[in-house]
Amino acid sequence: MTESVRKEIEELRREIERHNRLYYVEARPEISDLEFDKLLKRLEKLEAEHPEYDSPDSPSHKVGGEPIEGFQTVEHILPMLSIDNVYNTYAVREFDVRVRKYLQRDEPLDYTVEYKIDGVALSATYENGHFARAVTRGDGRRGDDITHNARTIGGIPLRLQTDSPPAVLEIRGEAFIANSDFARLRAEQKGRGETPFANPRNATAGALKLLDPKESARRRVRFLAHGTGYTEGIWFETHVDFLRTLRELGVPATPDVEAFRGIDAALEHGQQLIENLHALDFEVDGLVIKANSFDLRDELGATSKSPRWLIAYKWEKYEAVTQIEDITIQVGKTGTLTPVAHLKPVEIAGTTVSRASLHNRDELERLGVRIGDQVVVEKAGKIIPHVVRVQEDERTGKEQEFEFPERCPECGGDVVQDEGGVYVRCINPNCPAQLRESLRFFASRQAMDIEGLGIKRIEQLIGAGFLTSFADVYRLKDKQEELLELERLGEKSLENLLAGIEESRSRPMWRLLTALNIRHVGASNAQVLADRFGTLDEIAKQSEEALAEVHEIGPVIAKSVYEFFQADVGKGIIDELREAGLNFGTPVERQEDGPKPLEGKTIVVTGSLTKFTRDEVKEFIHRLGGKASSSVSKKTDYLVAGEKAGSKLDKAKELGVTVISEQDLFEMADGAPPVDEAGESEA
CATH class of the missing domain: 3.40.50.10190 (BRCT domain)
Structure with missing residues (x-):
């Protein structure tokens, strides 16, 4: 009987640890919070009945322990230095010049780019794979020992998931409260008649300094790692290797971190991260750019204040609270159904904001947004506004849930969700919204840059039956008499429009490739493909594997490009544009390939x-x-x-x-x- 209990306890621990990893590290939970709590309560019951099988590493001890009398101050073995801050890309490039000058190197360096989480800096140390202690940053030299509360933090496992742990591994990162948890926390506070917390960071800092760990646990603090401190028995070659190892050990790390050659590529990726801020469930106040190589970090060292090998590119956060008056669906150029929040106009960073994208169905559900909700809207660095969280404590009961449509609101056609993705798309190729948005993008400055062909003119020409495809744009010159019969299209306006269309015929091939609206292919990727293959026809000949081998392309983009050029629809578009006389590029002159001694290696x-x-x-x-x-x-x-x-x-x-x-x-x-x-x- 006792042996069967021991086996059940071990199995429960493994199962709970697996679900903790799925939730905190891999962000793909398989069970609900209620189901998880049932597993945990069963484990706690068995351990209480059979204390001989208890263990300090058991996940049941994540929330527990007796209140303490106060905090001890602990000296960091390696100082937790601060980071120098800059507020524009010019200063980031100056940082790169400074680093390369110090190293006496002319060639570009590899940099990583990651989100700077607006939380509380924390150090968690493991000894022989077991969680030993957690310390706040303090003054950088000494911090408070908050081990009793850190045991309750999601993302700090009580033991590392490895059979050969290092002797010592100090992991540094950020403690924070997710926006979704913060919204619930404020609502609970208001329900108890308490004054709600002002922001997630203050609530996090307060949770870490509570003397009772059970009270701290109620705030659901989480942890994301971003760096290392003192170690014994383990060494990392690069920051990317370090983060990969952490995930293998069961410790969640800052998401979407990649390495890039040169500061320009790093900044370009940084812009993508900024544009994806809406998908995050935590507060961010900047980006951190780091030298990827640990050897170079050792060479660069640090000043008395901060390391020389990293910089924080920060921005001012502009926020306001306003009301969602309505939610509508916008159908994009690839058929994507995007929910849009119509806001009660509010001024943020000197501009009036009345709309904000809610991006996709999953984002809508994550935020839990309802029509009538009071929401926090942010413009980080004065970029496109996004909804950060709902003020659940402000709800009156009159708010209305929004039902995401099961059919395309523009054409009534079928919609499907991307396989393994988050976007819902209309799959009707004749959807008028897709045609309208595709033509708008085709004529935009980032694509064919056709002067005079704006959205109002496109809608007019579609409505009159003149535009049903990209190639129809270049057939307009043969229909001038019919076009002059349209309202608000006089001779001069038509002359300017046709001149803009004619000028676009000679645009560089990469612009045409961009304008084709192939999924995942933007201007930068189009330029890479144009430089590598020279002509549109040469790109169309390539296998999916050959496209994937091109630097900066990879398998996802390669699959999308290959499928476009192999599909009958794609072939038809290319044939029509060829007949229209557009610039299909110039063949790239290459030397003879020669022998392939590494073929297949x-x-x-x-x-x-x-x-x-x-x-x-x-x-x-x-x-x-x-x-x-x-x-x-x-x-x-x-x-x-x-x-x-x-x-x-x-x-x-x-x-x-x-x-x-x-x-x-x-x-x-x-x-x-x-x-x-x-x-x-x-x-």
Whole structure:
């Protein structure tokens, strides 16, 4: 009997830890909060009845413990320094110049870009895989020991998910309360007759300083890691490697972090992160740009105040509370159904805001928005406004839930949700809304830049039957007499419109590729494809695999491009535009390909190189027929080890991957066989 109880306890612990990981690390919960609570209560009951099977690492101890009398001050082994702040892209580029000058390097560096969470800085230390203590940042040298409350924080597991933990791993990150939890917390406070908290950050800071951990747990504080402090028995080559390792250990990290070569690419990705702020359920007050390489961080070091290898690109947060008067659906150029909140006009950062996108059905459900709700609307850095959260404590009961339509509101056609995605789309190819929005994008400045073909004119021409496709734009010159019969289209206006259309015929091919409205293909990706293949026809010939190998394209964009050019609809569009005489590009002159000694081989490069930059070595590998990969696995054929090769070299040796030098790789162009680091030819 006791053996069966022990097994049930162990199984419950594994199951609860799995659900904690799914919820906090992978953001894809499988069960409801109620079902999770039932599992936890069953575990607590069994442990209480059989204390001999209790363990300090049990997930039942995430919320528990006795109140303490006060806080102890603890000295950080490595100081938790502050970050220098800048407020414009010019200052970010100055940071890059400063870093490269300090390192005496002319070539671009690899930077990571991540959200700067507006929470409370926290350090969590694990000893031999077990959670040991948590300390606030304090003055950077010394902080308060809040271990009793940190045990209740979602995202700080009581033990790391590994059988070979490091001796010491100090993880630094941000404690915060999610906007959705904060809305519920305010509503509960108002229900008890208390004054609601002003903002999530203050509520988080207060939760960490409560003497009773059960009270702290009620605020549902979470944790996202973004850095490391003191460690023993573990080493990381790059920041991206570090974050990947954390997730494998069961610790959630700041989302959407990627590495980019050069500050311009980093800033471009930063702009994408800013545009996606609406999808986050936590407060953000900037971006953090970091040198990806840990070796370079060591070289750069720190001033007495802050590290030299990172910078915070911050913005002012402008917020206001207003009411949602209505919610409507807008159908976009790819058929996407986008809910739009119509707001009671409110001034934010000097402009009047009356509309805000709610983006998609999932976002609408996450926010829990109802018509009539009071909501917090934010313009971070004066960008497009978005709804941050609902003021649930302000609800009167008169608010109305919005029902997302089951059919397209424009044409009545069927709608489907993207497989594995969040967007709901109208699949009727003849939907008038899709035609209207597609033509608007086709004529926009970022695409074909057709002067005089704005949305009002497009709607007029569609309504009169002149526009049913992109190619129809270039057929308007043959219908001038009929066009002059339209209202508000005189001879001069028509002359200007036709001149703008004629001028667009010679636009660069990448603009035409952008204008085709292929999913996931924006102006920057279109330019990459144009530079690589030269002509639209050459792009259309490529396999999905060949497109995916192009730097900055990848499998998602490649699949979308390939499917467009293989589909009958796509082929028809291209044939019509070819007949219209648009610029399809110029063939790229290339040298003979030569031998392919790395045909079918997967190569990983690690450490500092002397003959190549990172982009050059990838191109070199590609030219020899190989595939450049970023991670070592059993499928890796060669690891090119430069100076200061780190964990990837260790992993390659562990897996038996052939390790070669940069010189070996260079000589492969002449067909020389690779030589492993012991000097023995693979042949």
